[in-house]
Every structure is written in structure tokens, then in C-alpha cells.
Amino acid sequence: MRIGVFVCQCGTNIAGTVDTEAVARRAMEYADVVYATSYVYTCSEPGQQEIQRRIKEMNLQGVVVAACSPRMHEPTFRRAVERAGLNRYMFEMANIREHVSWISTDKEANTRKAMELVHMAVAKLRFNQPLFSSKVPINKRVLIIGAGVAGIQAALDCSDGGLDVVLVEKNPSIGGKMAQLDKTFPTIDCSSCILGPKMVDISQKENVTLHACSEVESVSGYVGNFKVQIRKKATYVNWNACTGCGECVRKCPSRKAPDPFNEHLATARAINIPFPQAIPKKAAINRDYCLHFTKGKCGVCKKICPVNAIDYDMQDELVSEEVGAIIVATGFDLFDHSVYGEYGGGRYPDVISGLQYERILSASGPFGGHIRRPSNGREPRDIVFIACVGSRDASVGRPYCSGVCCMYIAKQAILTRDHLPDSNCYVFYMDIRSPGKNYDEFVRRAQEEYGVQYIRGRVGKIYPRGDRMVVQGADTLLGIQVEVEADLVVLATGVEASAGAGELAEKLRISYDQYGFYMESHPKLRPVETNTAGVFLAGACQGPKDIPASVAQGSAAAAKVQALFARDAIETDPQVALVNERTCVGCLKCIMVCPFGAIQSKTLRDGSIKAEVLASVCQGCGLCNATCPPKAIQLQHATDNQILAELNILCA
Amino acid sequence: MVIGWGTGYDPLHVTPVFLRGLEDVSRLIWNPLCVQNLTGYLVKGALTPPLEEGKKIGICVRGCDSRSLVALIQEKLLSRESLHIFGIPCRGTLDVRRLMNESGLSQIRSVTIQGDHLVVQNDEEAHRFPLERFLARRCLRCRHPNPVIYDELVYQPITPRTAPEDAYRDVEAMEARSLQERHLFWSSELDRCIRCYACRNACPLCICQDRCIAETREPRWLTQRVNLPEKFLYHFIHALHLAGRCTECGECERVCPMEIPVTLIKEKLNQITRDLLHYEAGLDPEALPPLLTYNPNEAGI
Numbered sequence: 001m002r003i004g005v006f007v008c009q010c011g012t013n014i015a016g017t018v019d020t021e022a023v024a025r026r027a028m029e030y031a032d033v034v035y036a037t038s039y040v041y042t043c044s045e046p047g048q049q050e051i052q053r054r055i056k057e058m059n060l061q062g063v064v065v066a067a068c069s070p071r072m073h074e075p076t077f078r079r080a081v082e083r084a085g086l087n088r089y090m091f092e093m094a095n096i097r098e099h100v101s102w103i104s105t106d107k108e109a110n111t112r113k114a115m116e117l118v119h120m121a122v123a124k125l126r127f128n129q130p131l132f133s134s135k136v137p138i139n140k141r142v143l144i145i146g147a148g149v150a151g152i153q154a155a156l157d158c159s160d161g162g163l164d165v166v167l168v169e170k171n172p173s174i175g176g177k178m179a180q181l182d183k184t185f186p187t188i189d190c191s192s193c194i195l196g197p198k199m200v201d202i203s204q205k206e207n208v209t210l211h212a213c214s215e216v217e218s219v220s221g222y223v224g225n226f227k228v229q230i231r232k233k234a235t236y237v238n239w240n241a242c243t244g245c246g247e248c249v250r251k252c253p254s255r256k257a258p259d260p261f262n263e264h265l266a267t268a269r270a271i272n273i274p275f276p277q278a279i280p281k282k283a284a285i286n287r288d289y290c291l292h293f294t295k296g297k298c299g300v301c302k303k304i305c306p307v308n309a310i311d312y313d314m315q316d317e318l319v320s321e322e323v324g325a326i327i328v329a330t331g332f333d334l335f336d337h338s339v340y341g342e343y344g345g346g347r348y349p350d351v352i353s354g355l356q357y358e359r360i361l362s363a364s365g366p367f368g369g370h371i372r373r374p375s376n377g378r379e380p381r382d383i384v385f386i387a388c389v390g391s392r393d394a395s396v397g398r399p400y401c402s403g404v405c406c407m408y409i410a411k412q413a414i415l416t417r418d419h420l421p422d423s424n425c426y427v428f429y430m431d432i433r434s435p436g437k438n439y440d441e442f443v444r445r446a447q448e449e450y451g452v453q454y455i456r457g458r459v460g461k462i463y464p465r466g467d468r469m470v471v472q473g474a475d476t477l478l479g480i481q482v483e484v485e486a487d488l489v490v491l492a493t494g495v496e497a498s499a500g501a502g503e504l505a506e507k508l509r510i511s512y513d514q515y516g517f518y519m520e521s522h523p524k525l526r527p528v529e530t531n532t533a534g535v536f537l538a539g540a541c542q543g544p545k546d547i548p549a550s551v552a553q554g555s556a557a558a559a560k561v562q563a564l565f566a567r568d569a570i571e572t573d574p575q576v577a578l579v580n581e582r583t584c585v586g587c588l589k590c591i592m593v594c595p596f597g598a599i600q601s602k603t604l605r606d607g608s609i610k611a612e613v614l615a616s617v618c619q620g621c622g623l624c625n626a627t628c629p630p631k632a633i634q635l636q637h638a639t640d641n642q643i644l645a646e647l648n649i650l651c652a
Numbered sequence: 653m654v655i656g657w658g659t660g661y662d663p664l665h666v667t668p669v670f671l672r673g674l675e676d677v678s679r680l681i682w683n684p685l686c687v688q689n690l691t692g693y694l695v696k697g698a699l700t701p702p703l704e705e706g707k708k709i710g711i712c713v714r715g716c717d718s719r720s721l722v723a724l725i726q727e728k729l730l731s732r733e734s735l736h737i738f739g740i741p742c743r744g745t746l747d748v749r750r751l752m753n754e755s756g757l758s759q760i761r762s763v764t765i766q767g768d769h770l771v772v773q774n775d776e777e778a779h780r781f782p783l784e785r786f787l788a789r790r791c792l793r794c795r796h797p798n799p800v801i802y803d804e805l806v807y808q809p810i811t812p813r814t815a816p817e818d819a820y821r822d823v824e825a826m827e828a829r830s831l832q833e834r835h836l837f838w839s840s841e842l843d844r845c846i847r848c849y850a851c852r853n854a855c856p857l858c859i860c861q862d863r864c865i866a867e868t869r870e871p872r873w874l875t876q877r878v879n880l881p882e883k884f885l886y887h888f889i890h891a892l893h894l895a896g897r898c899t900e901c902g903e904c905e906r907v908c909p910m911e912i913p914v915t916l917i918k919e920k921l922n923q924i925t926r927d928l929l930h931y932e933a934g935l936d937p938e939a940l941p942p943l944l945t946y947n948p949n950e951a952g953i
């Protein structure tokens with residue numbers, strides 16, 4: 001092979017602490033190197049042209065550039081060598097900036113290390129092979145999992161772009177947490193007034209198929225060609241017939257069913273429509289409370305339903321959908337505030353979660369929008385809000401900031417003072433986090449215009465005194481202990497990953513962090529992508545987020561899908577695993593470890609079993625290669641031989 | 653066909669026998685000299701013809717061998733349905749080589765077991781040895797003398813001689829030595845290795861056979877050069893390929909013509925597997941060896 005080496009000075013970024021001339025001179029001694037030079041800015045236009053000129057002039061078959069991290073410029077140089085007629089994989093990059101010049105000032109040692117890195121790159125390049133990508137057609141339908149505001153936004157944007165959308169929501173209605181909110185910060189507009197129209201849009205779009213009360217059962221396939229099984233849970237009501245008139249709900253004699261939409265501040269009937277604006281507005285039976293199922297008698301709803309929609313024999317149904325991309329928008333759940341025993345959440349009826357208070361404030365909530373104490377239904381006068389309950393507290397395993405609580409308590413305090421001008425509102429906080437547009441102003445308004453009393457400090461204990469609650473805490477600014485008697489205590493319960501996030505991630509083969517939030521492909525540069533091609537993230541499932549950010553990410557995910565679908569076929573990355581059939585012994589251990597289901601077995605004509613990689617599914621993680629005993633499965637462009645060649649140089 | 657043990661070229665050396673009909677049954681023997689783990693023949697024996705649909709193959713297994721079967725079944729290299737397993741609770745087999753070396757015997761006429769003694773008759777006289785004195789190392793540390801799967805159990809189950817917490821006492825003894833001592837020990841042991849690959853060939857779980865990277869050199873992890881680093885590398889590869897899979901049957905060590913204690917390396921890896929991943933190979937046909945799974949929530953790591 002004829003190899004050319006280009007050692008970049010990067011101005012003085014590299015040349016300042018590395019003798020780039022010496023590195024280039026030494027490179028001429030390495031096997032197969034026929035040309036080596038040092039250049040001031042290799043990535044610049046003239047720098048790239050220099051590479052191309054030398055490839056032609058010197059008949060180079062491979063190129064090494066010793067410069068910065070390949071993360072940024074490897075694609076640049078690959079394109080450059082390609083323009084000069086080489087295959088883009090006949091190129092290697094040695095990082096002598098981030099790994100050398102920027103981390104030490106010892107020029108002699110740096111130069112030595114740079115030489116070794118270049119030598120390793122040359123040694124590897126000698127084993128490089130031209131690689132080619134293949135094309136697979138794209139199925140231009142998109143699956144969106146979770147229909148909170150993020151999923152709804154993504155669905156509408158995809159639908160507007162002309163894509164067929166399959167929307168899967170596990171609850172009976174779409175809307176997510178936003179549907180439960182009363183007003184929204186920082187503008188105090190009514191949540192259901194702004195969300196409602198979007199929900200209605202979903203139901204009216206012809207290219208959106210909505211599966212409510214449904215969950216994803218399994219996912220197979222790969223970008224462009226996923227196959228998804230969806231379990232539609234039995235609602236015992238034929239939704240094709242049900243008009244949502246609610247007759248059944250009014251007549252149902254079983255009144256003690258849980259009401260998750262109202263955060264259990266009220267009870268529901270065994271047959272229920274979660275809220276008036278629900279989409280789809282259909283009734284569903286909770287069989288744990290239905291007298292037909294529990295006692296074997298009743299049947300009131302079946303008798304009353306004017307369209308005969310009740311079907312006690314309904315079974316779960318499995319539907320298959322084929323899509324080319326998936327957006328995950330499964331949102332969040334609330335931290336279980338009863339973990340803080342000293343606050344008595346879940347034990348004292350007047351110590352409630354932030355979302356419960358949203359329901360109390362809401363006109364469609366359990367008290368019709370009048371602020372009342374859950375214990376006795378009376379109007380409270382002193383209301384205490386406690387920030388960071390299940391946020392920024394490593395002792396409960398939640399060291400992160402939930403991002404929305406500071407803002408929502410300011411909002412709730414403002415609304416409280418609006419509803420009950422004579423009330424006193426106190427907020428115990430650690431710091432105030434309000435870094436959004438008009439957010440800090442909003443918090444200030446709570447403090448200055450609405451007279452909400454902010455007390456900086458942690459609450460140590462809440463206990464009942466008479467029919468009121470005593471909140472004991474510290475005021476760290478004044479350095480004193482404070483005690484507030486309250487009628488109602490609202491805990492700003494933090495945000496955590498939605499229940500079942502982990503299992504869904506396993507099905508989708510995407511990663512999640514230690515708290516269950518899904519991992520974006522790059523925290524800054526790829527915040528919407530996952531590491532699984534064709535699977536995107538939107539909303540709070542990726543990390544705590546408010547509505548504007550969730551909506552923005554919903555649109556961003558939709559844009560990513562549209563960009564993916566703008567082509568008719570996708571080029572696969574050839575840096576994937578490949579089986580050498582001559583050495584594969586068919587033990588299929590590779591299949592057992594592949595996290596992406598990218599390997600299948602096949603039987604050759606002589607009856608022998610071999611592994612086979614689906615190039616478009618493989619993510620190039622290399623687990624199969626590490627597992628394969630005869631090393632028959634090799635990661636292209638990072639083969640054992642290539643890595644061994646590098647190691648041999650390093651250890652020589 | 654049934655695979656079992658029969659008398660070999662002399663009464664001290666037992667050989668595998670392949671019974672094809674009722675008339676062969678008389679060739680079958682069982683005594684503490686039946687040292688071979690026969691399960692390897694099921695996966696790599698050119699001797700065992702491919703099974704006809706619905707037919708079974710019979711195999712005699714001791715406790716340790718049965719764990720090899722479990723491992724092979726877990727990895728889908730064997731199907732349980734194709735086997736008829738004769739399980740034999742085993743009181744321990746002998747280290748025949750040590751017996752020969754230490755007794756200096758030759759010209760052996762007959763061998764009998766009398767209680768807990770072995771009586772060897774050669775041209776001159778009868779020699780009596782306590783069985784216990786010549787038990788193989790693998791048997792001295794055996795925790796599973798009773799087959800863990802079988803269709804027929806040939807004798808009554810017996811009590812294991814080693815408690816689980818003592819299972820890795822040889823490894824612990826080795827680790828009690830200084831780093832330098834250990835280095836010296838392994839250097840001199842492995843330096844004797846002639847890379848005959850008997851250890852690999854005898855291992856029922858070494859399934860690559862002539863695709864083994866020690867010989868294909870594709871990719872080129874190993875070369876033909878005769879030096880200590882190459883020998884170390886070969887043994888590391890062998891051990892790592894068995895990490896979490898090795899059932900400690902000890903065949904690799906038994907067959908080594910250079911008497912290198914190679915099972916000890918695998919025992920160390922198994923000790924780690926036990927402590928870190930709470931897994932013991934070859935016990936539960938439904939379980940999966942931890943290194944053959946992808947589980948991001950792996951406990952212990």
C-alpha cells in the first residue's frame with residue numbers, strides 16, 4: 001500500500017507543543033509510507049486540496065491525517081480523500097491535539113507520543129479495506145409512543161408533513177400530564193384551552209391512527225422497517241359504537257373506583273370517561289370494581305347504553321403495525337412523596353402533591369375549581385408550598401433538579417392568591433431555578449405583586465396540631481427556626497421517569513440513564529436522536545422538561561423523522577459486524593449477546609449453521625466480536641487484525 | 653448408541669466405549685479409573701453419527717460430566733430430548749498418572765477395588781493403595797458428585813466431600829502467595845506447555861475445533877513462535893472463552909501431557925463469576941451463562 005501522512009500544525013494549537021516536522025520526518029520510516037508532510041491547517045480548503053493533489057501525484061492508496069479529534073473532522077477528510085478517488089475508509093486519523101498537544105506542555109514527550117499515534121494509524125491503515133454502504137427502502141410511516149403534549153405535537157407535525165402516524169397511548173385518553181394541569185406558567189393560560197384544540201386535531205386527522213388504552217408489546221426490525229406489535233387492552237366497551245354520551249357512567253352503581261386523572265382526590269365509577277375533553281371520548285370499565293366482574297351481577301351499563309356498546313366478553317387485542325421510524329414520548333411520573341416520612345405525604349389528607357393541587361385548582365377537578373382542604377372541604381387560609389420534594393436529594397436517589405417545580409409552585413401560589421385574596425402563601429425553597437424566557441420575572445411577580453412569602457430553607461417536619469398542620473423548618477437567610485401553621489401543604493413533588501420506561505427501552509433497544517430517563521445520542525449535538533437508528537425522543541421521557549421544551553422537542557423529533565423520510569432509501573453504515581463463514585462454527589453465541597437483535601442464523605447448503613448479520617440493524621457495538629470464540633465475526637473498520645496491528649506498534 | 657467406559661490397553665487405563673447393540677453391553681465398566689468426560693463426543697465426536705429424527709443417544713455421566721451436558725444444553729449445542737442420560741453418583745476418580753509415577757508399577761495384570769483400596773496385580777505381586785491417596789485434584793474439591801440431570805440414576809446419591817465455601821481453596825492457596833511467587837510459578841508451569849492443544853481438545857465446551865484461533869491465525873492473535881508470551885496468551889484465550897461456562901470437569905488438566913494445572917486458571921475465573929455474578933456454571937439448563945447475555949441492569953457490576 002502507498003500511504004501518505006499529513007501532520008497538522010493546527011496553527012500553534014498542535015505545533016506549539018509538538019514538533020510536527022519531526023513527526024512527519026519520522027513517519028517516512030514507517031512501513032508503506034511514501035509521503036509525509038506537516039501542514040498548517042489541514043482541514044482548511046487549501047489543506048484538503050493539498051491532500052487531494054498528493055493522492056493523485058504520489059498515487060497514494062491510503063491517507064493518515066494527524067490532527068484533532070476525529071469526532072469533528074473525520075467526515076471532512078473522508079470526503080476529501082473520496083474526491084480524490086479513494087474509498088473513504090482508506091483513511092485514518094490520529095488525534096494529536098486533544099490527546100497530545102492540549103494535555104501536556106512537554107514538547108519532547110508530546111512529539112514522541114504523536115509519533116507513536118501516527119505509527120499506530122499507519123499500521124492500522126495497512127489492514128483497511130474499501131467499504132461500501134448498501135441501500136434499504138424506507139417505510140414512511142411513523143410510530144409515536146405516548147400522547148402527552150410532546151407526542152401530540154410530534155404527531156401533528158408528522159401528519160401535517162403528510163406522513164401516516166400511528167399514535168399509541170396507554171391511558172384511555174391522550175393529553176398526558178398537561179391535561180391534568182389547571183393553568184400554565186409563565187402566562188397563566190388555561191392548560192386545557194391550549195391543549196384541547198391539539199387533542200381534537202389528532203382525532204380529526206385522517207392520517208393519524210390512534211390506539212388508546214394500548215401499549216407496545218414488541219418491536220423488531222430496524223430503521224426504515226420496524227415491525228411493532230401493539231396490545232389494545234380490553235375496555236369492555238366497543239369503541240366503534242360508543243358515542244361518549246356518558247349515560248352508563250351516570251347510572252353505574254359502583255362509585256368507589258380509583259380516579260387517577262384526579263390524582264385520587266375523588267373516586268370514579270367503575271365505568272368511566274376520564275374527563276369531559278377526553279380524546280377519544282369513550283367509556284371504559286375498570287374490571288376490579290365492576291359489579292358484573294366482581295359479583296357476577298349488575299349489567300346496568302349494558303342495559304342503559306343506547307348504542308349497545310358494552311361487551312363484557314372483550315379480550316385484549318394484538319395489532320401489528322409496520323413503520324419506518326419511532327418517536328418515544330412517554331413523559332414522566334411523579335416522585336412518590338410518601339418516601340419523606342417526616343412530611344407525612346400520603347398520611348395526612350392535607351399534605352398533597354403538586355399535581356393534586358393542579359386538580360384542586362382546575363375547574364373540571366374534584367372541587368369544581370374551588371380551593372378546599374381534602375380533609376374537611378373547607379377553604380384554607382394558610383398554604384405552605386415546599387420545593388424540591390424528591391429533587392436534588394441524593395439521599396432519596398434523586399440528585400437531579402426536576403426543572404419545573406420552582407415554576408409551578410410560583411404559578412400555584414399566584415393562582416391561590418387570585419382565588420383566595422385573603423390567604424397567606426409561604427414557599428420553602430432551596431434555590432429558585434427559573435432560567436426560561438419570562439420565567440424569573442414570573443417568580444418575582446409571585447413574590448412582589450402577589451405577596452407570596454418565600455422562605456429559604458428546608459422543612460424538617462410536618463405534623464398535625466388540631467385540624468391544622470405545623471410546618472417546622474429553617475430560615476437559612478435569617479438563621480432562625482420557623483414554624484408555620486398551615487391548612488394545606490403542597491409538596492412540589494419532583495419528576496421521575498415514567499413507570500415502565502426501562503421495559504420499553506429494552507423493547508426499543510435504546511439506553512436509559514440510572515434514573516430511567518432515555519439517553520439521547522449526544523447531550524448537546526444530538527438531543528433528539530437515540531443510539532438506535534430511527535428511534536427519536538420527545539418530551540420529558542428524555543429528562544425533566546416543561547411544556548415549551550417538550551413541544552419543541554416534539555417538533556424537533558418530527559423534523560428528524562421527516563428528514564429521514566425525505567429519502568426513499570437509507571444508506572447503511574458499513575462499519576458493522578460481518579461474519580467470516582469459513583471460520584464461523586455456528587455456536588450462535590453472538591445472537592445471544594447482540595443488544596440490537598442484528599444477528600440471525602442461517603443454514604448453508606451443506607447443512608452447517610452460520611451466523612449472519614443484518615447490516616442495517618447492526619449498530620457496530622462489537623459485543624458479538626468480543627463473544628465469538630473463533631473471532632469469526634469482525635467489526636468492519638475495527639477488526640481484530642486492525643486493533644492488533646495498532647497494539648503491536650504500541651507494545652513494540 | 654450408548655457412550656460409556658470400558659477397559660483399555662491395560663487394566664489401569666480405561667477407554668471410552670461406544671455401544672451399538674445389546675451384545676456390546678458387557679464391555680461397559682464403572683470404577684474410579686473411569687476418568688474421561690465423555691460428553692465432548694456428543695458435540696465434537698466424528699465418532700458419533702448425526703442422529704436420526706426421533707432417535708436418542710445414551711451417555712454415562714458422573715456429577716461433573718452432567719454439568720457439561722447442562723452447559724451444552726444451555727448453549728443449544730445439544731438438545732435434552734436427544735439424550736438418554738445414565739447418571740452415576742461418583743466417589744471420585746483417580747489421578748492415574750500420579751499413581752503410575754509414585755508407585756513405579758508396570759506390567760499390570762489386573763486391578764480390583766477392595767473397599768476403599770485399589771489392588772493392582774502385576775507380574776510380581778499385588779499392591780494395595782488407599783483410593784483417597786490418589787484421587788484427582790478435581791475430585792478432591794468436588795461439590796457435585798451427583799449428576800444434576802439424568803434419566804436414570806444408577807446408584808444412590810452421595811454426600812459431596814467439599815462444602816461450597818471450600819470450592820476455591822486451591823485458588824485461595826495460590827493467591828496467598830506473593831505476586832512474584834505466582835509469576836514465577838505460572839511462568840515455569842506454562843513454559844512447559846508444548847501447545848499440543850490436548851487441553852482444548854478434551855474440553856467439552858471448546859467447540860471451535862479446527863476453527864480455533866490458536867490455529868487459524870485469522871485474526872492473528874497467536875503466532876507459531878515458541879515463547880512464553882505466546883503460551884500465556886493461548887491459555888488466557890482458552891480461559892476467557894470458558895469464563896462463566898467452564899464446569900470445572902478438570903479434563904484440560906487431566907489430559908495435559910506436561911502436567912500443567914491449567915484448570916486452576918479457569919477456577920479463578922469461576923470464582924470471580926460466582927462472587928460477582930452469583931452464577932455457577934452447568935447447574936440449571938434454563939439459566940444462561942452471564943457472559944452470554946446482554947443485560948444492562950446486570951447486578952454485581
Ligand SMILES: Cc1cc2nc3c(=O)[nH]c(=O)nc-3n(C[C@H](O)[C@H](O)[C@H](O)COP(=O)(O)OP(=O)(O)OC[C@H]3O[C@@H](n4cnc5c(N)ncnc54)[C@H](O)[C@@H]3O)c2cc1C
Binds near residue numbers: 171333498
Ligand atoms: C404539578 C405540575 C405542574 C406543571 N405545570 C406546568 C406549567 O404550568 N407549565 C409548563 O410548561 N409545564 C408544567 N409542568 C410540566 C409538564 O407537565 C410537562 O412538561 C409535560 O407534561 C411533558 O409532556 P410529555 O408529553 O413529555 O409527558 P407527559 O405529559 O407525561 O405525557 C406522556 C404520555 O405518554 C403516555 N405513556 C407513558 N408511558 C407509555 C407507554 N409505555 N406506552 C404508551 N403511552 C405511554 C402517558 O400516559 C402520557 O399520556 C408541570 C408539571 C407538574 C408535575
Ligand code: SF4
Binds near residue numbers: 583611632633
Ligand atoms: S459467535 Fe462466532 S462462531 Fe459463533 S455463530 Fe457467531 S460468528 Fe459464528
Ligand code: SF4
Binds near residue numbers: 576577618623625
Ligand atoms: S456489532 Fe455485533 S453485537 Fe453489536 S449490534 Fe452489530 S451484530 Fe449486534
Ligand code: SF4
Binds near residue numbers: 851857904
Ligand atoms: S476448561 Fe477444562 S475444566 Fe473447564 S470445562 Fe473445559 S475441560 Fe472442563
Ligand code: SF4
Binds near residue numbers: 844904908909910911
Ligand atoms: S494440554 Fe498441556 S501442553 Fe498441551 S496445550 Fe494444553 S497446557 Fe499446553
